[in-house]
Amino acid sequence: MPTATSAGTERTNQTERIFGMFKTMLLIRAFEEAAHQMLTEGLVHGSVHQSIGQEAISVAVCGNMRRDDLIQSNHRGHAHAIAKGANPTAMMKELLGRVGGTNGGKGGSMHIADFSVGMLGANGILADGMPLAAGAAQAVALKGEDKVVGVFVGDGSTNRGPFYESLNWAKVFHLPLLIVCEDNGYASTTATRSVTAGGGPAVRARAFDIPVVSVDGNDLLAVDAAAAELIERIRNGGGPQFLHAATYRLKGHVSRDPGMYRPKGEVEERWDHEPIRRCEAWLVGQGVALNEIEAARAAAQAAIAASVAEARAAPFPDPKVAYADVQDVGAPSCPK
Amino acid sequence: MPTATSAGTERTNQTERIFGMFKTMLLIRAFEEAAHQMLTEGLVHGSVHQSIGQEAISVAVCGNMRRDDLIQSNHRGHAHAIAKGANPTAMMKELLGRVGGTNGGKGGSMHIADFSVGMLGANGILADGMPLAAGAAQAVALKGEDKVVGVFVGDGSTNRGPFYESLNWAKVFHLPLLIVCEDNGYASTTATRSVTAGGGPAVRARAFDIPVVSVDGNDLLAVDAAAAELIERIRNGGGPQFLHAATYRLKGHVSRDPGMYRPKGEVEERWDHEPIRRCEAWLVGQGVALNEIEAARAAAQAAIAASVAEARAAPFPDPKVAYADVQDVGAPSCPK
């Protein structure tokens, strides 16, 4: 795996690329802070799973994909969606259950989806994204397309059967699938290693002869380099690849979870390693001016503030909408 | 793994042990040939999965277990049952759906069970035996017993999710569980390797840090030595162990399956390696007289012939029996 992040000649291009990804991380961070604010104000109706501290993985993986490539998300999908190019305003409207939401108000945070950018949806059932993504990759192969399919799976979810079945499936059918394990060490309130045997996700993937690259998921440049290589391999017909990214969830598991199950001081300590400030330090080292960085941060916050304002102002959907899109034949009839 | 099969001093004891196991293999073989005969006569009503060619695995594994140890079988359960000590006459009655059958006529071949000898049942749903056995092992641990639980799983079944979940489970909870994979190369009409990625069952088990021993499953002495060691490890608190036994199914997958999906000549060639004649050759080498062996074979056939005669003569159960043992509260009421 190439670790060099800025070969002299490419330095400026590379710096620009990373700065662009940095801005996406800022946008995600701002979106999730706003989403939590909306939750506390009672404007978000379901649960909210934040990716704060894990943004580098989504951004670097999706940053190496084409718009027509596909990604399958899980329950923690905001970062995946924004990184793939979903519109934060439409997403915020969805969280608030308003007209103009990505899902028309039918899904909410846990089902956030934007098929127009190849984001096949957040999903409330752990590890189910694995077979769904394998199937999408099989469709890509059947149609003879050169798309790559990416799937995000949590460390805790790798203890579910469909995870293994799908690894075997992807390898047997040599599918264009990138499996990205966001290993944040916890599954809800449980420390994943306490319920996980052996060497974990990477070792398990290798048991199916799927090539694995392990990276520090909070190091945007490391994830970027790994994702670039794996996606290129897949695009060149190399079959399924596995990216194991170590990271940490800085917020509670869901909504208002205080995260009491974590050792004292752990969260504080981990804040020092979170991806945005690490990337910021690198950018400064590359000669990006602090005021440029501050401007980017302000721009992200302004953009999300605008999204929130627009979402707050948007109307709720007409109740009749509830009856649409169940199915064509045998759909429920809307009472007068 | 000790491969020596007859340390000089123990020679006669060992020869006696193996001769005893040999006799059990003969009994299983005779039972399954008779079962198939009953099927062709229309006296067996469901499907029959024979283990002909795979007997050494059941016999050596169960031969190293105590009567109060437990085994969980799969769809191919005759050999497991007889090896664990089930009564062939009661089994034949079950296959014929008669009074006195192990399951009272409610199960048939695919659900053959004898809890009195710790045989927890054949099962029609592939790989489900894995979590069932893991749970039985967890009960053993909770009760503080020193029993060992064994589970038999086919190679094709190792592609189902519960297989992996259970490997992880058994290791995480350090359960007294012996997983025995009978790898006969086929899953119904499909060559297992054609739908299986990576190094197969042994490699997958190791990914969970479960110790694995691989043996020639048609070599009774090799399986015996491996089973002895693994069961001792488990009894001594060593946690789950995995036995991968390579073998071959000499008959069709089920009932009248002609097995057309196998390369020409494969079956014939494999007959030369089947466990009974290999064990016979070893016994002769140990000085067991041919007429002793012939006598054993005749005895096994006579015993099964008697079982068949008794089963044929046994009555069918009273229809009212159908209403019993559904559940205590909310059971169906028998009409008049």
Add this chain to the structure above:
Amino acid sequence: MPEMTYADAVREGLAEEMRRDPLVWALGEDLSTGHTSTSTNQYKNLIDEFGPKRIVNAPISESTIMGSAVGAAVAGTRPIADLRSIDFGLCAIDELVNQAAKIRYMFGGQARVPLVARMAIGTRHGAAAQHSQSYEAWFVHIPGLIVVTPATPADGKGLLKSAIRCDDPVVFMEHKELWGAKGEVPTDADHLVPLGKARIARAGKDLTIVAWSRMVVLACQAAEELATVGIDAEVIDLRTLWPWDCEAVFASVRKTGRLLVPQEAVLAGGFAGEVVATVAEALGDVLKAPVRRIGAPRMPVPYAPPLEDEYRITDRHIVATARSMVGYGGALARR
């Protein structure tokens, strides 16, 4: 019209749709290597015409057979996921109910799931508890799903073709004991049987018998026996359980005033309850006798023949109940 078996008819229907649309494909265990019993092979030789990318021989991974089919449907193909029978389909319920049935809706219509989940139902001689289940009623309860239960070779073909062309997930439930049944089958490549439309299998005026799947065969036998004692029964083959053709049933009950719904599945919680409940609510006034259901006792399917017979619903049950309804002397009848 040529005569062929139910198994051959559905295979022909699948082959026609695969020829018509290159994005139609099938996946399941042993699809290309053949079944152990050739009589019931609805995929026989299809591998030769369509190859391994469209007749996909799957690992034993029910969850992923169903789950990957969902993903492949969302991504623009038309997979037929063959779970063989509902007995094994139980290993893929989550992918069918939490994913296939909900994706179109929960994503606000951004996606379609044109998937056919093939899961046969029915008791087969000696198959016992784990290989004899009939849970068609479950899927009627799941929004987003369509439920199809063909009773004849012609409907097997025509309904499978409609299911494949449908843009929503269809649970296609053949009957294990019908695969060998023979009947006339239209050869026309556009022989489509519409989803949701019932068929009057036998016209009659005294009593309406509503059935589906193999029970239609038994209901028709029963109707002939009833004719010999002067009872003229109408037999309606629902063909599709969701949506089910309640207009056809209502019209018949308005005519006969009597409704009997026999089913092979366990009575408690079965689909017959949905049918009689709907009629009792809507037509309580026109009934000449109380609605009646027949279904299996609430027990797993036992193995031994005399026990299995105790579980099975036969034409005798239908005849006996029908006679009691027509001879009914209760308050309703006196109206």
Add this chain to the structure above:
Amino acid sequence: MPEMTYADAVREGLAEEMRRDPLVWALGEDLSTGHTSTSTNQYKNLIDEFGPKRIVNAPISESTIMGSAVGAAVAGTRPIADLRSIDFGLCAIDELVNQAAKIRYMFGGQARVPLVARMAIGTRHGAAAQHSQSYEAWFVHIPGLIVVTPATPADGKGLLKSAIRCDDPVVFMEHKELWGAKGEVPTDADHLVPLGKARIARAGKDLTIVAWSRMVVLACQAAEELATVGIDAEVIDLRTLWPWDCEAVFASVRKTGRLLVPQEAVLAGGFAGEVVATVAEALGDVLKAPVRRIGAPRMPVPYAPPLEDEYRITDRHIVATARSMVGYGGALARR
């Protein structure tokens, strides 16, 4: 009697049974580490009293949580397998239906499966399609299973204790929106509510309303509203759906002549159909108005409040339907 929440009541019931029998134990995800929301934690602090061998913190492996519980029950212990909700329980249907429900029977009574499968039902505000399902009707259709749906804290405790002591598998379905509900709960360690016995939540003479789980609360509210317009409704809380107390329901309908069964679940294929079908078959003669059901439209549960409200059945629906039944002027009523 002390007042406590439904969640605290079931926790107390579990703790009492675990003290009484050392072979009672529970397994599920996050059981010992606590939920993210403390309000709904039915296991809070139990790890401190019973330790990790009896409050087992499971990997995310639904199939094996259920499957290992089955094996552990067969091997002589009494596991409570907590799947949290039926939404996740869908990942363990095979182990429940093909194994837990059939083992006693298919092995001819050699084994018992004293297992409690805990899977909450119900729509919770904003939980959307995959976290709001109510499939209690499915398990009524499965021989071998008992189905319990407590509506009050006292019943939650008393029924859980009976379920744990039961030698057959019990599907124990709490309601997500009831966990926080308060009520008086007996402290007596032998407060057992018998499985299969209904409770008359409100006596009345004009109309029988049969309900279970959270719908009992709404039915009682509706009954009070109906009283203000002079309609005296009887509300029966079934408590157990299999076996269900049809004697109690029949007795009430014989008295009132009118039956209304509201349910939270989707109407099509729901348990209300079983109740009205059974009554229409048995008591067609005594009905003064056709039986009626109320249930959710056949759609996945949407997220946005105005859409979710469209899905939900409320006391208003019950009141409106009840009034139409009592004011009913059809032929039946004229009898």
